[in-house]
Amino acid sequence: MAETPSTRVLPIASYAPEFELPDAHGQSFTLDDVRGPRGLLVMFVCNHCPFVVHLAEALSAFAKEVDGLGIGVVAINSNDTQNYPADAPDKMIEFSAKYDWAFPYLFDEDQSVAKSYVAACTPDFYLFDGELKLVYCGQFDASRPRNSEPVTGADMRTAVTRMLANEGPLENQRPSTGCGIKWKV
Secondary structure: OOOEEOOOOOOOOOEOOOOEEEEOOOOEEEHHHHOOOOEEEEEEOOOOOHHHHHHHHHHHHHHHHHHOOOEEEEEEEOOOOOOOHHHOHHHHHHHHHHOOOOOOEEEOOOOHHHHHHOOOEEOEEEEEEOOOEEEEOOOOOOOOOOOOOOOOOHHHHHHHHHHHOOOOOOOOOOOOEEEEOOOOO
16 A cells, blocks of 8 residues: 655645536536535545545545535545546445445546646545635545544544634645555556
8 A cells, every 4th residue: 555645736725626527327516516605625535545445434424514514525536447447436336325425426537627636646635615715635634544543534624613714724734645546547
């Protein structure tokens, strides 16, 4: 399991790049469809990454929590499914059902959305405010599959709390770490 850090190249205060992507059932979603009135959490994930699997249950609970605060949540799978069939759309349906993901899980087949967000790994997190300006690009928390840190969502919770209180972005945003996105060659 090789660890790849997030590039965190999308500057704070950047507007969320637009997208229109299908879920595994073929239903199309746009940025406006998934945003909440107070913000949006965009997560680049996949089915087979041990870092995503490690957080999958907590992401489900966290999404339900922030939905109640007016923050939309969307997950996007941008991996090359020809070379990584475990990330194929039919497997996305199984994965999201297994972890009770109530938010849209979209497929970025041509990888253009991952490129527009400058995503580098799974998971890679982007938190946008109600105006869709980036306020946080960093780790969910310090927990990793191979350490003893509990999954708490501490970093993301702090970012959400600060955003909702209009306190500005966190000064020390630690990059997410995970499996590198499986780019098409």
